[in-house]
Amino acid sequence: MSGADLLAILPLLVLGGAAVVLMLAVALRRSLQLTLLLTLLALAAALACLAPAVGVAPRRVTGLLFVNGFGLLYVGLLISTSLAGALLAYGYAGKRGGQPEEAYILLLLATLGGSVLALSDHFASFFLGLELLSVSLYGLISYSRWRPPSLEAGAKYLVLAAVSSAFLLFGMALVYAELGTMSFAEIVPLAGQAGTIGILLPGLLLIVVGIAFKLAVVPFHMWTPDVYEGAPAPVTAFIATVSKGAVFALLLRLFGQIDLARYPALVFAFALIAVASMLGGNLLALLQYNVKRLLAYSSISHLGYVLVAFLAGGALGIPAATFYLVAYFATILVAFGAVGSLSDPARLRDADSLADYRGLFWRQPWLTVAFAASLLSLAGIPLTAGFFGKLYVSLAGISSPLWWLVVVLVVSSTIGLYYYLRVASIMFRRPTGRELTPAISWADGVVLAGLTGAIFFLGVYPSPLITLIQAALGLG
């Protein structure tokens, strides 16, 4: 391993080291402030280490990782999201005693796992990263152990994640049996050659199933509403962003490179998943009066939108999908940040009933503006990041042979609008006087203000981000 290799994976090393340091720190002195400070420092340092890594990219490190602009872009995105997640967790857990410090160790490990996924170039690193991410999430989801739904959600996620890992492993085994390699760099050209279909296709399809579980797309979405509802709000935000973003990066790494046109069955599977997710997610969300479950179903449909861009592929589709994810991350962090800041961790449930939001505007105008902005962004209304995300994705979709997916997207997003508006308008109604009026911690305030600003900025001037994404993808 050369110095340049180490430089290239420096962000990963920092994250891994920080997890160890944090564990020792918590053992020596239990203090939420100190833990938060160390976590933030570690994440900021990892972000700063992206700069030298970009300097030596693209670089293949040990055959397991391939550090390139694309991977580093996603690593940067994941680390920034964790930064926001750490602050949200502080705002949430700070309201109550207990022992929330260890959650930060898990958070760092999950981020490390996600980053490995985003950089992985080999089935081994793929599986390693995925398990690191999943195992950390088991702990995080059931962290509020005094709440039965939280424990239930953790158990559910554990079982289903294990099942999906089994699918994944079997798929990997089949691919290996056919091609004799586990490195993406070798799989991609081999999969492009004629006459290698054989059991490769079932193998790839099984990998798709494993990935689809993590992305929570229909028909592999069953765990989502329960886990979203049961997990503490900041953890839900983390699952919705880091976990899905990392797996999506991997999807682009592996399947984005393979010439999908040679595998109509794969294209069909992805298109079917996309259509089912867009329509299913939005239709099921219509039935929800629980905000966290509603956002869970909405996330299913949003991943469907991203798949439309993924299927379009190429110079338009991959930047579009990436842009959409960035916009979606900012948006969903605000949404769950708002839910979390209204929730009291000591209670048995978060503030997830629609009634909790009635007349919120008249009590917490700024929080309402942030939450409403995130809902409108999810709905894709102009002035918010979601608008350009949807525009970009539709543009990519319509210029591909699968243009009809955009029509499904349009119809399903109109359905989606209905329930976003229901939540948004309830906040402006006359209050009944029985609502919660919690104090909002500074950490929540910082994250919500910053990300709401980002939502509006991207909704007005998305050009710099598009430039950044295109540069990272080497599209200039």
Add this chain to the structure above:
Amino acid sequence: MTAIVLIAVLGVTGLLCWPAERLGPRWPGWLAILGLLIDLAIVLGLWSQASASGPWLDAVRYAWIPQLGISLHFGIDGLSLLLVGLACVVGLVAIAAAWRERRQRDGLYYLLLLWSLAGITGVFVALDLVLFYFFWEIMLVPTYLLFLWGRDRQLRAAVTFFLYTQLSGLLMLVAILGLYVVHGQATGTYTFDFVDLTATRVDGPVTTWLLLGFWVAFAVKLPILPFHTWLPDAYSRAPTGVTIVLAGIMAKTAGYGLLRFAIPLFPEAAAGLAPAIMAFAAVSILYASWTAFGQRNFKRLVAYSSITSMGFVMLGAFASNDLAWQGATLQMLAHGLSIAALFLLAGALQERLGGTEFERMGGLWAITPRLGAFALVFALATLGLPGLGNFVGEFLVLAGAFQVSWFLTALAAPGLVLTTVYALWLIQRVFQGESIGGQRLPDATGRETLALGLLLAGLLWLGLFPQQTLDLVAPSLSALRPQVATTQQPGNDVVGVFVGDGELLVGTGVSPQGLRAPWDLGLPRAVPLDAPPTGTSAAISLVFPIEHYQPSRADVQGGGR
């Protein structure tokens, strides 16, 4: 820059309205009025500078998202200017109408009202299709939230309104994106810019579908027949001020979109679909005026009358000649004023009687003579009395449409007769007949008289001096409409010319409306002006010189080629 200032003034005053409610209960209202007056002054200032040099009074273009060919391209021509002016007037009327409604949270109400108007203004001045769509969507959310101040607790009408417009708007977005891709593939330039897109038009059967995408969005907003079901509920359930904005100006964004974008972008597809769409419009006119009779509610009756009037806009837009387009523009302006007045009156009656059902009314003339007089005048305007603006608009539309299809014109014209009957019937039900009893109701207040008087003055001015308005819009309209000159060719074929920016298109067909494209003849699709086409002398020599265009082009066309 003026275009951006117009939007920014409304946006910023709207934002200021929110904190202003702490200063006093009337502050937000006055601030909103101030913002609208500033915009109105800017509009009048621009009007006074209008000259014959060209259609554009103001245009700016900045890069916005260059990676995707999206720019901040704003432009104001006569058409935009008049409609922005109408937006300001309607906004002022909407504020006047709701002035006395007691409500908490005044600041938020005015914030949303002004933002909705800012979005509408944006629609009228945007020249980039994404920018246009951006504003098209922006105006919806504040309007939706404004329904919260209405009498409809469940927001059912608002939700229906929103979903209709959103779905149709998204179909338009698909059409916009489709146009971008098709145009990019054909010409190599990927752009959303209206000027670039009309300079090199795309062709082929796909344009019909793209046009339909635009058309659906506009047909819902206008609305015309099969897409109108959201309207009666929305207009009658929304708070009066919001109804005035919806009917007075938001419906006009659809008419504007037809004239500015849908037809100029796809002239051939529009010509192909024109008979069907004009038939839709004619049926819509008849149906709405017939349905108006069945209404037992002042607001709902006026809502149906609005569908009738807007049907004329659709009819005129697709008749695609100078007369019809000028008529459609005048119809939009006049209808904006008259419908605002009628809904203001409806709101005034609702305030006094507690509702607008006809059972509550009757013989009101004796109690509130001034309101009655105003109602009579605006009812006469609606039925198209000469001397008031609506007459000119409807007359020009029918005159223009007659040149295209006497049959459809004859089909639509009885709508005017029905309108006459139900407008007078409305007056009879409300202001004449048996009195509702010895109630003492306040007559029109100074505020109402002022607003109604101003609207009446506007209608009179449009009706008596339409030429001033037409002079302002005619250059814009003729620049937008693809110029088609025709002549007879041996063998009964008609040869026509489309002239876009920097190119000359030659076509043939059976009529100016059903012009066949040159590629059907094996001619080059677009002919650069400096390189005359070869092997087509017979067809080209019959092309007429075209007015409105620079002499250099006339030289080309007159050069015997």
